[in-house]
Each structure stands twice: as structure tokens, then as C-alpha cells.
Amino acid sequence: MLPAVPALDRSSPAPGSEPGIEGLRADCRRVQLELRGALGVEGRASLLRGVLDRAVFVAVARAMGLLDPSAQTWAELVEVFAGLESMGGAAWTGPSASELAQLRIGDATSRQLASLGEGRPLCPDTLGQLFEGGLVRRARRDAGVFFTPASLADFVVQETLGRSQRDPGSLRVLDPACGGGAFLLAAHRAVRRATGKEGALANFFGVDKNGEALAVARRALWLEHAKAQGRLEPAPAQLFTNLRQGDSVVDDPQVDPWAFDWSTGRRVGASAGASTWPARFDLILGNPPFVRHEQLGPFKAHWRERFSTYEGGADLFVYFIERGLELLAPGGRLGFVVSNKWLRGGYAARLRERLARDCTVELLVDHGHAPVFAGADAFPCVLCVRKGPPAPTHAVQVIQGGRSAERFAVPQRSLAAAPWSLEPPAVRALVAALRERAVPLADYAGIKPHYGVKTGCNAALLVDGPTRDRLCREDPRSAEILVKYLRGQDVGRWSSRWQGRWMIFTRRGVDIDAYPAIKAHLEGFRARLEPRPRGHAGPWTGRKAGGYAWYELQDAVDYHAAFEAPKIVYQVIQFHPRYALDRDGLYTNDKAFFLPSSDPWLLACLNSPAMWWHNWRCLVHMKDEALNPAGDKMIHAPIPQPTKAQREQVARAVEAVVAARRANDEANAALLDGLRREWGVERPGKKLGQLAELDGDSFVREVERRRAKGSPRLSDAARVELRAVFDAEAPELRERRASIAGLERRIAATVHAAWALNPDELARMRATAPPRTPTNW
Ligand SMILES: C[S@@+](CC[C@H](N)C(=O)[O-])C[C@H]1O[C@@H](n2cnc3c(N)ncnc32)[C@H](O)[C@@H]1O
Known part of the structure; x- marks a missing residue:
């Protein structure tokens, strides 16, 4: 017969609370308080531990019927400890019995120690x-x-x-x-x-x-x-x-x-x-x-x-x-x-x-x-x-x-x-079915993923809006090699929002003298930008060795033109199923990958619950269970082939969901901008970032909580005004959110139909859905 698995699920008693332990712990805590006063400060922790180790040993030995000391005073108890010390030798650490004998512990505490855990x-x-x-x-x-x-x-x-x-x-x-x-x-x-x-x-x-x-x-x-x-x-x-x-x-x-x-x-x-x-x-x-x-x-x-x-x-x-x-x-x-x-x-x-x-x-x-x-x-x-x-x-x-x-x-x-x-056989069979009823991404699209740009020195080559504006003021030509980029964390589901960040795109062969403002900016980081000379031993403050000049990007990025074209962007550290269409020619840092394709069917499949279900089981898991969609694995991602009707239907729905998502992101961003300018909310946090999920009262409370430290409390009139801001924005955001949910359900259903998933298989997928599976399906 198979042995029983120890009861370790959440409904079982707390681990470590085997019979007797919790009670004994409480007994120890009580006597510890008494002892603290008697022990003085010097060496207290080690003495306390020494006394308790011995008293607990006596307690267990008594419970096992091996000892029955009837110590009434500290002297009698120390005698028991001395006997154990002579029998146990190096099984004891901490103070010796003769050191313990020097302590002044009252009779009541000694009796408490001697009877510790009795009956447990x-x-x-x-x-x-x-x-x-x-x-x-x-x-x-x-x-x-x-x-x-x-x-x-x-x-x-x-x-x-x-x-x-x-x-x-x-x-x-x-x-x-x-x-x-x-x-x-x-x-x-x-x-x-x-x-x-x-x-x-x-x-x-x-x-x-x-x-x-x-x-x-x-x-x-x-x-x-x-x-x-x-x-x-x-x-x-x-x-x-x-x-x-x-x-x-x-x-x-x-x-x-x-x-x-x-x-x-x-x-x-x-x-x-x-x-x-x-x-x-x-x-x-x-x-x-x-x-x-x-x-x-x-x-x-x-x-x-x-x-x-x-x-x-x-x-x-x-x-x-x-x-x-x-x-x-x-x-x-x-x-x-x-x-x-x-x-x-x-x-x-x-x-x-x-x-x-x-x-x-x-x-x-x-x-x-x-x-x-x-x-x-x-x-x-x-x-x-x-x-x-x-x-x-x-x-x-x-x-x-x-x-x-x-x-x-x-x-x-x-x-x-x-x-x-x-996985249980039924789940393994479903993974196999998802693959058999599809073609690998590389075959479906004839493409492979590209990496985002690794600069080798972000402090120098990634700049914020004000720095970009200054560089362009100093020399208008700077704009030619300053590109907008997304960080991994900026990549959203269906669409991403550019967060005002710029990259100095000095790719191989750039004539840096033609961009004096940028050259002067980079000079300030020169020691950190220099590539390590080949064969150099010892510490190096600059970038790794490579065939690039000190002012150029570390990566060659030969595929740079593909950044400018419509593409599908996704994160290197994937906590959520987030694949986004980008038609704005945004570049990305090295925390994102992209596929040089804007095929809505491909985007729909990548964002589908079935793909997340499959990838959870097939991709490497990183820290905190993030998935690692490395390029050599993603080329095998299974893409089911649609009928002409399915392809057209999904293309329309994807277009709509991308637009709705984008509109909501923009409305949310405008609102947060207003909260920053007019209400002193510098760090809006996650809740205000998802306004459609709040109600009016919680919105006002959250704004109050998020206002800069030291801001005066909001007056009643100000709260009414704030509430009016929310009431003006929220309905449209909510409406769009509902429409996104509906579109996602339609898209998922069509992708799952192209995968020929039957009701049993879909039920199995739901029953074994991994964390963070998209909810709308
Ligand atoms: C997780 S505890 C398990 C103890 C015991 N197996 C139990 O379950 O009660 C791990 C033990 O490994 C010991 N330990 C940690 N690093 C060690 C090392 N490099 N070599 C030997 N023991 C080590 C710790 O002191 C600790 O007692």
C-alpha cells in the first residue's frame, strides 16, 4: 500500500505544532520571563539558553519515563543538571553546571523549571x-x-x-x-x-x-x-x-x-x-x-x-x-x-x-x-x-x-x-496536443525573436526627457540619433505606453564628431564607456571587450531597422502574459524581446490563455516564478493555423482591443498627470494606475494617501472637486475595460477553436491553470 503523504496542505495544523510543542513553547516563554530578572544582563542569552536546554531535556526525559526529578530548589535542580552533564559530556554546550550553580534563582522559578512541560x-x-x-x-x-x-x-x-x-x-x-x-x-x-x-x-x-x-x-x-x-x-x-x-x-x-x-x-x-x-x-x-x-x-x-x-x-x-x-x-x-x-x-x-x-x-x-x-x-x-x-x-x-x-x-x-x-498523464497529453495541432512559431512566421538593445552603460546612453531636450537645444542634429525606447516593465498586454525615455543610438560606424552635444555628454562617462582592451588583466571600470568604439553601443544591433517597423514586443522576465503590438517604431532596452511581425493572429495566440498554460509548463522558471521566454525556446512556441474566417475575425478584434487598451492607457496617464500637477500626487502607485477598478470613495481616499508628505489635508470642497474628476473619467474607462474583456473572450475563443480544443480539454486547462492566467476566456 502507498504510504500517506504527510498532511501539509493549508488546512492541516501549522507545521511544528505537533502535540505538546506549542504548550511547551508557552511554558518556556513564561519561565523565561521569570528567569530574565534573575540572570542580570551579562551573558544573559547564553545562560538563559543553557538553563532552558537542560530543563527541556529533563521535561522530554520525564515524558518518556526516563527521569523523574523532584527538585524543589535551584541547588537541587543544578544537581540534576550536573548529573546530566557528566553523562552527556559534549552533548551539552553553553554554561557548565558549576557556572549555573552561581546563579540565584528562587524556589518558585526552580520548581517551574523542574516541572516544565509536565503532562505534555x-x-x-x-x-x-x-x-x-x-x-x-x-x-x-x-x-x-x-x-x-x-x-x-x-x-x-x-x-x-x-x-x-x-x-x-x-x-x-x-x-x-x-x-x-x-x-x-x-x-x-x-x-x-x-x-x-x-x-x-x-x-x-x-x-x-x-x-x-x-x-x-x-x-x-x-x-x-x-x-x-x-x-x-x-x-x-x-x-x-x-x-x-x-x-x-x-x-x-x-x-x-x-x-x-x-x-x-x-x-x-x-x-x-x-x-x-x-x-x-x-x-x-x-x-x-x-x-x-x-x-x-x-x-x-x-x-x-x-x-x-x-x-x-x-x-x-x-x-x-x-x-x-x-x-x-x-x-x-x-x-x-x-x-x-x-x-x-x-x-x-x-x-x-x-x-x-x-x-x-x-x-x-x-x-x-x-x-x-x-x-x-x-x-x-x-x-x-x-x-x-x-x-x-x-x-x-x-x-x-x-x-x-x-x-x-x-x-x-x-x-x-x-x-x-x-504533470499527470492527462495534462501531458494536452501539452502534446497543443504542439501537435500547431506549428512552431519559427515555421509559422519564418522569423525569430530579436533582443532589445544592450548598451553596456545605461547611465550614459539612456537619458530622460529633459536631458534629451538639452542635447537637442545644444545641437539640433542630436535628434537624429536619439530614439524613444521601452523598458521591459513598460511592455503591456496588447499595447505599451512609452514612458518618456530616450536612448542615444550610436550604432557601429556612427560619425560621433557630427554630434558634438552628444559627444560632450558621453565624454562625461568615458571611463565607464571604454571597452576593455583585449588581453587586459585586472580590474576595468569600463565596458566588456568588443569591436566597438567608446561612444558606440555595445551591441552591434544589425537588425536596427526592424525596430522602426511594426512589431510584437514582450518582456524578458515574464510575470504576466504580455505581448504588445508596437506601430510607433519604439526601441527597447535589453529587458524586452521583439518579433519582427505585426500579424494579429500571432499576437492573439501569444496572448491566449492556452499559450500561457503551455509556456508555464515548457519555459524555464526564473526567480519568483517569472517565465523566461528566451529566443531559442520561443521559436518552438506552438501557433495553431487559423481558417480564413478565424484570421479575419481575430484581426478585427485585435485591432479593437489594441485601440481600446491604448485609449485607456492614455486616459489613465492624463488623469495621473493631472493628479500630479494639481493634487500633489507624485507617486500614484498601482491602485490609481488602474482607475477603472476603483469606486469614487476609494479614489478620493487613495489620492489623499498618495499626496506628498506634509501636504495639507483636503478640505470638504476639495474632496467634492476630486470626486467630480473621478465621476467624469471613470464611466468611459469602465466601459472600455468591459469592452476589452469582451474582445479578449472572443479572441481567446477563436484561438482555442483553431487549436481544436474540446470542452473536456478546456475544462482540464481551467482546472490546471497556472498563476496569472488571463481571466477573460
Ligand atoms: C534546513 S536545516 C535542517 C536540519 C535537519 N535536517 C532538520 O530538518 O531538522 C539545515 C541544516 O544545515 C546546516 N548547514 C548549513 N550549511 C551547512 C554546510 N555548509 N554544511 C553542513 N551543514 C550546514 C544548518 O546548520 C542546519 O542545521
């Missing part, structure tokens, strides 16, 4: 969960530390250890980022369940960079071991020999003083010691840190050398996966909880290729946006693989979603370096 159902996992709660949120996020709920760790263990044909008691288990020990505990539990005997601690290994977290893992495993023994004895030696502090993905002490040598199981440079450390492991489990590449700069050069999956934009967990695969024995299994970004992210192409080729991917769980980790903006995924290439017919078991998860199989041969489209 606590277990060894409690230690790790409380430890996580104790870390400052920011510190946790920076270190990528989000501890795993026990239910999820149990699930991963079941899906890996549970699939092994070997005696579970003989498997060597490793967690290379073991934190508070959630996975080691889960594996230990699973071995006991499967064999009826306690798992030999000699088979459990863990590494973590954080010494405190490691101490928590040692204490938790100590308690788990004691449970099997039926009594608390001195902590077994394996908890110290097998759980080690180190950086699992760095082996150079120049890069990290905690660099770890996997051949000895010690910090690089430390003597090997007597204990043995396996060269390979049978089961590698964990929830390695998720840390975005922006925070990883100092390590990148090292990882480039060490990891074949290296990619500048990769998240830290990518290297944990590669390290895990390296450390696995043939046929061994890896089960990690990682962020789901690698499934579609551009930075993980090598990782995907490696997994698809060298491993048998047994299970993928994509929890999408389920809140697995309390307080973390991390979208988790469970990856379970067996080391060794897949059988030709192997199918990956995929689970999508939380409690109401859908399970299906995906042939592994369909997975490679490209984004993994893990």
Missing part, C-alpha cells in the same frame, strides 16, 4: 523543534535553516529505507546537514519498527556546520537510544564519533574554517583519530539548507572547481545533492527535502541532467506552495533516488499537492536537462 506528550524530536524556534528568524533564513516536521522526516525515511531490500539494521545512514537530528531520529525509529530491535548507533552519521544544532541532535539521539534501553545511561560514544561538526560542501579551510574531509570524517587538518568513518553510505537523508546564490558569493569559485552541477545562480542545496550522490554506495538511496525551484529553474539544468542520467528517480513530491516550514517562504519538494541508471521503462512516481495529493507516474526517459514537466 513530548518526544526526542521536541528538542530540534524547540531549538529552531529559539533561533532568530533572520539568522534562520540566512542559514537556510528550516527544521523538518517529524511527519515529513518519517515519510522520507519510509520512501527510501522502506524500499530497500536489505536488512534495515545493516544500513549506514547519513544526514550531511543533520541540524537537530530529525532524519536520524526518523531512521532510527523506522529501523526499530522494521526489525523490532534498536538500530545500532554505529550505523548513524551526521554532519552539521552549527555546533549547537549538532549538540541538540546528540541529545535527541541519546534520548531515543535510552528509550530502547528503558533507562538513561551515559551518552554512547558513537554520538560523538559519528556526529561531526563541519561544512559538508567545502573541503578547503581557506574557504571555510569548518572545511570537512569526507575521507576521514573530520575537519580538514584534524588528526584522523581511532574511529572509522565510512567511505560510502547506503542511505543519505536530509533537509539541506536552502540559500539563494546571492548570499553565496565567497564560495562560488570553490564550488565551480568541485561540483559538476555548478551554476552561478544555483541554490546551496544543489551541491548537497551532488555531494550526497557522490557519497552513496551503488544502489544506495538518497531522500532529500529541497526547494522545488530546481525542477524548472534555469540554474539546475546540469543537476536535472545528472539525476535523469545517473539515478533512478523513485519519487518526487512537489508540495507547491504548501506551508511545510513555519515562517519560511520556501516551496518544498521531496526527492528520492536510487544510485544507478534507470531501467529503460522506469517510471517516476510523482505526488503533487498536499493532503489532496494527486499521484501519477512519469516515464523517466522523458526527463533530461530541460525543465521537468511533472
